Amino acid sequence: MTDDTQFDAETDPDHPHGAADLLLDAALTHVPFDGWSEATLKAAAADAEVPMGLARALYPRGAIDLALAYHKRGDAEMVRRFAAEDHSGLRYSEKVARAIRIRLELADRELVRRGATLFALPQNASDGAKAVWGSADAVWRALGDTSDDVNWYTKRMTLSGVYSATVLYWLGDDSLGQQATWDFLDRRIAGVMQFEKAKARMSDSRLGQALAKGPMALLSRLRAPQRPNDMPGSFGQ
Template sequence: MIDSDPNVQPEAGRTSDAERLLDAALTHVPFDGWSEATLRAAARDADVSPDLARALYPRGAVDLALAYHRRGDAEMVRQLEAEDLSDLRYSEKVARVIEIRLAIADRELVRRGAALFALPLHTADGARAVWDSADAIWTALGDTSDDVNWYTKRMMLSGVYSSCVLFWLGDDSLDSQATRDFIARRIANVMQVEKTKSRIAASPLGQALGRGPLALLSRIRRPGSASDLPGHTG
């Protein structure tokens, strides 16, 4: 049977056609970007027919770029499982996971991906990829929220992660120290916002709003699965 879904994980010890295509594509992206030329070259290098390559990556370049992004998220989770973060504060844990995610990525491949996802046709795909990374980070850290906080945490981290990626792309400091410092500052900003929100919620005005106009927020629940979110299928 043909492996026709790049999201399907290959059996242990076996590399799927989709994975071989992606591996082959990575050597061409620095020169041709995430493009049709890259997909054609990858199919040739991986000895995969053009028709099968198109079946595996129906939208061509954008599906290849998204597959690379998902691979990075999966590797981030794998590396995180091998790390002991028990001595870190929660903000430090989040910062550390972002550092791991950026260390996994290839700067030129990400730069080319940023150019692709900046196109109006693909901005929604780029935003969804960032959201998925934020979700993977919170899930890996054991987030158990099941109300509106599930959404707000991921929205805030998506913004933090996006800004960190952009800073990292232009960082030429030794061992990316400037990026680590930037991540720490961005996380500190978010923590300050959270503290402010907590103070407001505890105030008489916040409590009144919670019983009145904001009461509907208490009814919001996390999605049952990724397919329940807009833009996700199956």
């Protein structure tokens, strides 16, 4: 398939991928009024002139799948923009902060606020947690993370906490240019870096080495997923 053919397929409203993007774009204008809801999906289908049957096939769970598509689009765009910048003069912690800042600057606060309400429902909590984990994974991928062991998990777990806390702060931040949010983010990342230093010291200590040969030996065999959605990964030999 040529690049031109691929482009036509992705933008053709009669092509499933093109229709999915059209639906999502149309939905974004309705979310501030109707939330991520069935009403939004129906209005988007009407605006985009996409048959309702195809709309339900593309977004079978309706509001949930629309909100997740918006979230994943933001993650992908963050990775693209981060890759286009020069970060050679930044420390590693500053690169992490920059990636998260790009991610939030790409987002619409009202759309995220409506999404937070949706994912706060008990039946949607697991999808919300996966979305946050996906953003943390996108940040680490943007930074070129190559870990393939238990560190793959701990990095994403730690950053998920930083990211989710920063999003909640950002949603209520009315400071000029959201400067209070960026300061909050810097403090959270500084805390993580202190934790990583403490973890490194622990690993080098006699107790850490003993734990690595005993109770922690099983974790040393944990391997990162080898393909998307291949959670929770696997154990090596």
